[in-house]
Amino acid sequence: QVQLVESGGGLVQAGGSLRLSCGASGRTFSRYTMGWFRQAPGKERDFVAAISWRGGVTYYADSVKGRFTISRDNAKNMVYLQMNSLKPEDTAVYYCAAVLAPAIVVVKTIGEYDYWGQGTQVTVSS
Numbered sequence: 001q002v003q004l005v006e007s008g009g010g011l012v013q014a015g016g017s018l019r020l021s022c023g024a025s026g027r028t029f030s031r032y033t034m035g036w037f038r039q040a041p042g043k044e045r046d047f048v049a050a051i052s053w054r055g056g057v058t059y060y061a062d063s064v065k066g067r068f069t070i071s072r073d074n075a076k077n078m079v080y081l082q083m084n085s086l087k088p089e090d091t092a093v094y095y096c097a098a099v100l101a102p103a104i105v106v107v108k109t110i111g112e113y114d115y116w117g118q119g120t121q122v123t124v125s126s
Contacts, residue, residue, distance in 0.1 A: 009120030
């Protein structure tokens with residue numbers, strides 16, 4: 001069982017930066033592939049980024065590639081999403097998620113994730 005808690009959301013102007021954090025409970029955190037997803041009002045929840053539990057393999061949605069960076073600290077049970085050059089279209093509730101997976105596998109399919117946080121709001125003003 002893994003419990004996830006996101007933090008770090010807020011209001012920022014276009015072009016600005018935010019760093020989201022996700023803290024995880026459970027001693028086996030280091031065996032979970034971690035992902036970030038987002039959901040804008042009236043839209044489906046979409047994949048943003050994922051990171052393997054070993055080897056630092058990452059994968060990004062095309063819309064955030066080059067602007068967002070996912071990272072993790074297994075010793076601290078934390079995963080992060082550094083968001084730079086934010087755009088109004090990045091406005092959404094951001095969720096972190098976890099799934100047991102092989103060491104260097106990243107998962108981008110929402111249905112494969114087993115555990116979800118409650119989400120944190122990110123609002124980018126123009």
